[in-house]
Amino acid sequence: MTSTSLRALSYVLDRLRAAGLRPTRQRLELAGLLFKGLDRHIAAEELHAEALAANVRVSLATVYNTLHQFTDARLLREIVVAGGRSYFDTNVADHHHFYHEQSGRLEDIPGHLVSIAALPEPPQGTSIRRVDVIVRVGE
Amino acid sequence: MTSTSLRALSYVLDRLRAAGLRPTRQRLELAGLLFKGLDRHIAAEELHAEALAANVRVSLATVYNTLHQFTDARLLREIVVAGGRSYFDTNVADHHHFYHEQSGRLEDIPGHLVSIAALPEPPQGTSIRRVDVIVRVGE
DNA sequence: GTGATTGCAAATCTTTTGCACTAAA
DNA sequence: TTTAGTGCAAAAGATTTGCAATCAC
Numbered sequence: 001m002t003s004t005s006l007r008a009l010s011y012v013l014d015r016l017r018a019a020g021l022r023p024t025r026q027r028l029e030l031a032g033l034l035f036k037g038l039d040r041h042i043a044a045e046e047l048h049a050e051a052l053a054a055n056v057r058v059s060l061a062t063v064y065n066t067l068h069q070f071t072d073a074r075l076l077r078e079i080v081v082a083g084g085r086s087y088f089d090t091n092v093a094d095h096h097h098f099y100h101e102q103s104g105r106l107e108d109i110p111g112h113l114v115s116i117a118a119l120p121e122p123p124q125g126t127s128i129r130r131v132d133v134i135v136r137v138g139e
Numbered sequence: 140m141t142s143t144s145l146r147a148l149s150y151v152l153d154r155l156r157a158a159g160l161r162p163t164r165q166r167l168e169l170a171g172l173l174f175k176g177l178d179r180h181i182a183a184e185e186l187h188a189e190a191l192a193a194n195v196r197v198s199l200a201t202v203y204n205t206l207h208q209f210t211d212a213r214l215l216r217e218i219v220v221a222g223g224r225s226y227f228d229t230n231v232a233d234h235h236h237f238y239h240e241q242s243g244r245l246e247d248i249p250g251h252l253v254s255i256a257a258l259p260e261p262p263q264g265t266s267i268r269r270v271d272v273i274v275r276v277g278e
Numbered sequence: 279g280t281g282a283t284t285g286c287a288a289a290t291c292t293t294t295t296g297c298a299c300t301a302a303a
Numbered sequence: 304t305t306t307a308g309t310g311c312a313a314a315a316g317a318t319t320t321g322c323a324a325t326c327a328c
Binding site for chain 1: 219220221222223224225237239240246248252253254255256257258259261262264265266267268269270271272273274275276277278
């Protein structure tokens, strides 16, 4: 295991603790898969398949539970670009996305490459939680 | 029928003709429902329910077909903000959206109230089709 | 122990599909 | 006619749920 993933793991432990989630085998192994590499955009089915391929025994229902719990704990960010399927982004820093309409693939745009010069006031009684910019590209 | 919806109807007829779509009873009645009022964000189920309530006999499958055909004909714009459900926006002018996380409701932001000062180059071989800005708000 | 977590299968929800019937040109 | 469009019911996908078994504390 690389030192990068060790750091990632201890961060995960902290976040789980902060969220009151027990560090179970499944959560830690899924975290290992999610955070071992570069920033990724992954769907529940894909993570489940990857887990099975890596001999990590976990049910699809638990994958869904874990992805949502990690999202609540701000370890992941959920992105919905097309009907039917959610992606979870392991990059929770400020950034936006290219969406490739043909392939359905998502690609990060570093936060500093998009700048929003003006934003309206949020409606009465609400505050802005997040601004998503999706740049849809095609051939 | 107001003159506004008469104008809308003849526009619909033109767009259908341009798309090679026959102006069937179902398409015209659904267009009537969609474009009779202000800008709306409506899901397939909702439009179907509204049609039934207005004694417009049409199947849910036809509602789906029609919404997609209208979207291809640029009479509508599809918006996906949360998993599982698509909304169709009767406002196809340049604009963005507030998304109310609690209620799931969408609200238009006029195009001129959001300005994007910088955008990255699209990836090799692609061009930008659309830029969606979703401002997620909560209480 | 005891309360949280997991796995499984069934259920749910939205959307799509196959195909016989109907309607527009 | 001939071809597009429609309705229905079934199928398909993604996600959620109920509940008994299992695990962390």
